[in-house]
Structures are given as C-alpha cells and as structure tokens.
Amino acid sequence: MKAIVDCNSFYCSCERVFRPDLWNRPVVVLSNNDGCIVSRSDEAKRIGVKMAGPYFQAKHIIEKNDVAVFSSNYHLYGDMSMRVMDALRAMAGKENVEVYSVDEAFLDLDHIPFEHLEEFAQELKQVVEQWTGISVSVGVAPSKTLAKIANHIAKKEKEKTGCVTLLINDEQQRTALQQIRVNEIWGVGGAYADKLVNWGITSAWELRNMPEEWAQANMGGVAGARLIKELRGQPSIIMKKELEVKKRIATTRMFGRPVTELCELKEAIATYTSRAAEKLRRQHCAAKTISVFIVPRGDDHSTSFHHGPAISNCASLPSATSFTNELIGPALKLVDDIFERGKAYKKAGVMLSGLVPDDSIQGNFFCFPAKHTNRFLMSAVDNVNFSMRDDVVKFCSSGISKNWKMRQELRSKRHSTRWNELKVVS
C-alpha cells in the first residue's frame, strides 16, 4: 500500500503557525513578485478567492473581507517542509518516504499490516500536526494514483473524513472512482480531460474500465496505459528511493519593474547564474551547456499576459563546470548577443543542462579542467552563504542595489532561519 501525505493550504499554514491571531482569519499567500494567489486558507476559499488568480483581480474581495495577505517567504516554507518530512521519516522509516514536492510525500506502507493501516494513517496525521503545527491530509491506496484520489476526497470532504481517507478494497475504490470526474485525476490535465469528455468518458470509473490499448493509442502512449493500471490498483508508478539528481537546473524570475538597461539585465543574469551554479554544486554536478533567455514586454496587448515571446541563446562550455566564475562570463556574453536596445524586459532566466557528476569531468586537449583552488573557493562561498542563510559573498557582476528585483512587499519574518527574526513571545 501507498500513502500520500499532503499539507493543507501549506504556505498559509506556515504563516499561521507563528501568528495565532490569524487562526480564524482568512489568509492568502502570493507568488513571487506578488503576482498570483498560490495558497488560500479554507476561509479564503469560502469567500470566493480563486486559486492561481491574479492578486489585483481579487483585491476587492480581499479588502472587503479583511483577508491577511503575504508575499511568499521561501525561507520559512522550506524550513517547515523539512520538519514535516522529518516527522514522516521518523514515523514510516527513512527509506519509505519519497518527497514529492515542498508540501507532499509518498510513503511506502508495505510494512504496515493491512488491519493497522487506518490506525497508522490517523497517527501520521496527528504526529505531524503535533510536531510541526501544520495540518495534513492522508490518502491510502494500493497505487499512487488511487492514493492521490483518496487524498483528494479526504480534503474535499473534510468534515466527513477528518482529512484521512483509505481506498483499500474494491468496494471503496468503485464508490470513489464513480464520484471523481476525469479532470480530478492526477495525470489528467486540461487537454486530456476535454478529449475524454468528448469521447463520453466523464468519471474516473469509466476511464478505469477502458482497455489499456485504447489508452496507449489515445492518451500519450505508455503513460496512458500506466494510468489505467494505476486506477485499477496495479502499482505502475514506482516509488523513488533517493533524492534524484536533476537533469536540468533553471533559475528564472520576473522583474519588479520593466528593465531597459543592458547593465541591469546583466546584473540579473549574473545573479541567476550564481543561484543556478549553487544548486548545481549542491547535487555534485557540472554543466556542459548554459542557456539564457529574456522576455520583452509585448508590443501590443493581444499576447497573453502582455508578454512577448522569449528570446534565448545557448553556449557549449569548453569543459563541464560548476564554478560560478566560469559560468558568469559565457552567460553575460549570451546577454550581449540577444539584448536589443530600446526594448523593455519583464523576465529573464538561466538554464544549465548537459549535467555530469563533478568528479568525472572530462578535460580536452586545449583546456584542462579547472584547478582545485576553484573548488575550495566555491565551497568556502557556499558555506558562508549557507550558514548566514543569505548571499553574503557574491560576485560583483551581480550588482549591489538590484533595483530590478521582484516585489515582495508583504513578506513575513523568517522566524525559523534567522536569529534576528526569531519570534518573541511576551
């Protein structure tokens, strides 16, 4: 059996742990640059605040109902996420937890006797809440997809389920799948949901009863066939045991205001390159390719969100590297190539690909892999920055004032990661 444990309104819950005065007030958290609403408390959902909707459109409901609004505070959420995952590992065993996202984890429960599953699921919920202050929903079923559906029901019918739902026998699964619409299934997005409805398939139960060959032909090949198996309770999406190394690393951001100057664009790209290189070193890899993109403001208002198309360019590096100083140069050269004077840019990003383990970098005849001094320098920089939880040491090309930075006007304090922002209880 598999379980999925999912934090309820995660970002909002994190804010509330340190703000008891918000426990009965509606709360929302905004995306980077204070653009969209990405987390809503139950109270906020009830008064009609839409998920992923633009903040400015919801402002009138928010003000009318005295909703507490926060910019996203990733220091806080990252730290709380670690605490939740640690609690799950303590309960289910380290090797049985697969962290799926910042607020979700799959658990392998094959070691729990069938008759104790319910009790164990309840205990999971209770322990996480007691240890971290974050409330969670738990879904248990034979496959990941069914567990996701169980979790979906647990959340949707909170009063009835108490946020814990098990779909562990045929009867439970049939009843559940009959009430679930195809667009609510994990792995069925908007495009397939529309197609399915056009074919006359509206419930998860109907989809479950389609032949695998049909799904193979019509729903993205093997992925479709796998989905049908999962819905029938045959586990086909395996548990990932360890943290997998990423195959591609990206750092991209919207600007706080349109950027027109080449030097500012370069500061941003240098900053993003440093971040991406840091992520690269954390997974002990080096990159062979770097690409840079910039997004101008659209000329007219016909394009979606008033963006123009992204303009990008990439470069192969002479040899794979994870050293920030070897990456910033090529990145800035790419900016020179694609920048157009007179245009205003809204967004930019850096992507690193062609990743290889950093202990087996192949040099070439004309270019030797960089010396060890670079490695020592980078790990010293990483150590300082990590221990300070900030970019205390950085490259000059990243700029000092950074007035292109994203808006984060409503961010709460970083209570759990900064000494000088500790919560004071009086």
Add this chain to the structure above:
DNA sequence: TCTGGGGTCCTAGGACCC
C-alpha cells in the same frame, strides 16, 4: 497598471552512422 517558478516524461522526426 497589475498574471510564478520550477520540474518531469514521452513521442516524432531529422541527422547521422555502418
């Protein structure tokens, strides 16, 4: 005025190899 930032997997088709 104002709409985020990451990722994954799969397939098809083209270039190239012997």
Add this chain to the structure above:
DNA sequence: TCTGGGGTCCTAGGACCC
C-alpha cells in the same frame, strides 16, 4: 528499369505536476 536495414543521438513540442 532497378538503390537496404538496421541502429543511435539530439531536439522540439506536447502533456503533465506542484
């Protein structure tokens, strides 16, 4: 007149996830 039969690797694009 008449021109094979395998492969591999890479990229773009589509679909999906939170």
